[in-house]
Amino acid sequence: MEHEVIVVGAGPGGATAAMALAQKGYDVLLLDRKDFPRDKICGDAVPATALDLLYSLGMAEKIKEAGFYYIDKIRLVSPKGYSMDADLEEEDHLTHSAIVPREDFDVLLQQHAIDSGANFIQAHVKEPIVEDGRVTGVLARVNGSVKEFRSKVVLAADGVTSAIARTIRPDDHVDHHRAVALRAYIEDIEELPHQVEFYLYQEILPGYAWIFPLGEGKANIGLGMRLDTFREKNYNLKKMLQDFMEMPDIKKRLKNGGQVHGVATWQLNFGSQKNIRRAYDGALLVGDAAGFINPLTGGGISNAVISAWLATETVHQAFLKEDFSLNTLKVYEEYCEQQLWRGLRRSYYLQRVMEYAPFAVDWLVKRAQSSSEFAQIFMTKL
Ligand SMILES: Cc1cc2nc3c(=O)[nH]c(=O)nc-3n(C[C@H](O)[C@H](O)[C@H](O)COP(=O)(O)OP(=O)(O)OC[C@H]3O[C@@H](n4cnc5c(N)ncnc54)[C@H](O)[C@@H]3O)c2cc1C
Incomplete structure (x- = not known):
């Protein structure tokens, strides 16, 4: 089976990439080992930054209809028990941050990816297909048998235990x-x-x-x-x-x-570890598969959605050039550096202070x- 793009994992990172690419007219195959709705272990706090980006991808109506439980205040309690209550300052955003069980949130995104034109198949990806050092597809178990899916580019958004990252990125995070x-x-x-x-x-x-x-x-x-x-x-x-x-x-x-x-x-x-590669010949790592969790808060939905967006831009440029080699795709790492690295470093610094x-x-x-x-x-x- 040939597609232009395969996205592995339909969590916030994968679903965002799939909807954005499908909306640009690409033939996208979205694979997830689970059928949706499905649970995901999480604090369920979805920041306004992530919702802003989803609004820009046409999700405003679906999100409003779903009636998320919005957040407008924070309480912090310090080691000695001092407590502070603060209003959440979100005037620059289109909507409030919200607490939404991931079972409800993720299915909304996965469905929007399908509505945008992505093909969804429940498939457990075992490993990428790597030929001459280039990722050219994935091997996945579907209904009990292993199938080959081919594409020009693979986006690995299959979370922290990513089957793609495990094969192509042997250098993993340290404790x-x-x-x-x-x-x-x-x-x-x-x-x-x-x-x-x-x-x-x-x-x-x-x-x-x-x-x-x-x-x-x-x-x-x-x-x-x-x-x-x-x-x-x-x-x-x-x-x-x-x-x-x-x-x-x-x-x-x-x-x-x-x-x-x-x-x-x-x-x-955490996204605080240096020298982690996220671009490969024929493949990009997105969200938790790329290790983009904030080292202070443990939050990762926002960076998953932002990295998915940056991956989408990179893939679009690769199609314009008809070149899916590392040479073209490595610009993704620069984008991530510009958009995410400063925030991740600052959070790492605050984590050390704590x-x-x-x-x-x-x-x-x-x-x-x-x-x-x-x-x-x-x-x-x-
Ligand atoms: C306890 C806990 C609390 C957290 N609380 C928050 C919070 O409140 N706010 C926040 O922003 N972040 C939080 N995070 C982090 C957040 O959950 C992740 O950063 C976020 O889910 C990353 O999205 P993702 O799309 O990259 O990966 P995921 O959400 O993990 O999605 C990956 C998808 O890939 C699929 N998949 C996995 N392997 C395969 C395979 N081999 N084949 C096919 N499909 C596969 C999975 O089924 C899943 O649907 C928390 C994390 C934990 C563990």
């Missing part, structure tokens, strides 16, 4: 630039309406625990921390969640003892009180 996180859902919490909460307490730094409200007493609750610290201290994330929910300020807000469900853990690859100078976080939270730039970063860099 210092990775994290592990747990998310759960709770149905009986006294939530702060339309306000996200970040708890930066000593034990978990430079990570945090979160409560992201979904309305009517429901919330996404979880925590995440850097993988090297997690291993060093031999922590157990489920136990840490229990301990977090036992904190007096949290416990008193749990109406019926705080039963959680949907408890699951997953890994994150690790080595937690008192600075106390100082920032205590002093800033409201409308601090520090607080904005937590939501805008998700």
Whole structure:
């Protein structure tokens, strides 16, 4: 089967790339090992930056109709327990940031990619087809048998465990630039309406625990921390969640003892590690497959969508030149550097401050009180 472009993975990165390319008139095959809707382990916080880009790809009506639970406030709690509430400053955006279960969010994007003209097949990609050093397609399991899919270019948006990246990029992230996180859902919490909460307490730094409200007493609750610290201290994330929910300020807000469900853990690859390649002969890595997670917040939806957009521009130029070699595709790395690297470095710097100078976080939270730039970063860099 021949297509102009194959996109592997229909999460935010893959679905965005597929819809953008299909709208430009390309013959796009979108593959995902799961049928949609499907769950994705996440805090479910979708920043306005990502929604802006989806609006520009014609999703405004679908997003408005879906009625996402919007966010307009942030609470930050420092290691010593200082707390600050700030309004989320999003005047420059087309809409508010929102908390949306990924099961609902991702199917909306996947459907928009299909509506835009992409062909979707449920297929578990095993590996890329590499000929003379160039990616020319993928091998994927469909309905129990392995099939070959060929294309001029492959976009790997198959997440942190990417089957494409595993083959073409042997240099992986080190533990210092990775994290592990747990998310759960709770149905009986006294939530702060339309306000996200970040708890930066000593034990978990430079990570945090979160409560992201979904309305009517429901919330996404979880925590995440850097993988090297997690291993060093031999922590157990489920136990840490229990301990977090036992904190007096949290416990008193749990109406019926705080039963959680949907408890699951997953890994994150930060975009702070240098010298990671994202462009290859015939292939580009996008979103989590490229390791673009923000090292301060653990957010990755925004960078997945932005990198997908940059990959789309790169692929469009490659078609104009009829050249899909690394020589043409490597401009993608420059685009990513210009658009993402500065924010990722700044977040990495703040992550180090949190690790080595937690008192600075106390100082920032205590002093800033409201409308601090520090607080904005937590939501805008998700
Ligand atoms: C616990 C946790 C909390 C998080 N909270 C937030 C948050 O609140 N806000 C935020 O912005 N980010 C958050 N993130 C990060 C965010 O989930 C990711 O950055 C984001 O999902 C990346 O999108 P993506 O499209 O690159 O990859 P994914 O969303 O992982 O999508 C990859 C897709 O590829 C498919 N796939 C995988 N392998 C194959 C294969 N071999 N063949 C075919 N298909 C395949 C998968 O089924 C999936 O649909 C969190 C992450 C974790 C782990």
